[in-house]
Amino acid sequence: MGGTLSAKQTLPGIFVVGPLMVVFMGMAWWSRRVSRILLRHRAGECLACGYDLRGSVAAEKSACPECGAGFRIDAGVGRVGPK
Numbered sequence: 001m002g003g004t005l006s007a008k009q010t011l012p013g014i015f016v017v018g019p020l021m022v023v024f025m026g027m028a029w030w031s032r033r034v035s036r037i038l039l040r041h042r043a044g045e046c047l048a049c050g051y052d053l054r055g056s057v058a059a060e061k062s063a064c065p066e067c068g069a070g071f072r073i074d075a076g077v078g079r080v081g082p083k
Contacts, residue, residue, distance in 0.1 A: 046067060051064055053071060
């Protein structure tokens with residue numbers, strides 16, 4: 001009845017909690033990345049590097065001047081997106 005746990009009690013927990021932590025960390029990383037891309041798209045920024053493309057849209061350039069990633073203009077909205 002002491003405060004220590006035996007190997008029979010801790011090993012199953014390690015094999016369950018460890019992979020679950022990896023899965024949840026992966027999901028958190030993925031959701032952060034997707035939300036960052038969506039925010040950049042709404043703000044008129046390059047999806048690859050975050051460079052402000054609103055001035056470049058008027059010049060009708062098809063590549064980001066900062067990183068060279070292609071983009072397109074959404075019709076009627078004035079937002080930029082991946083090419």
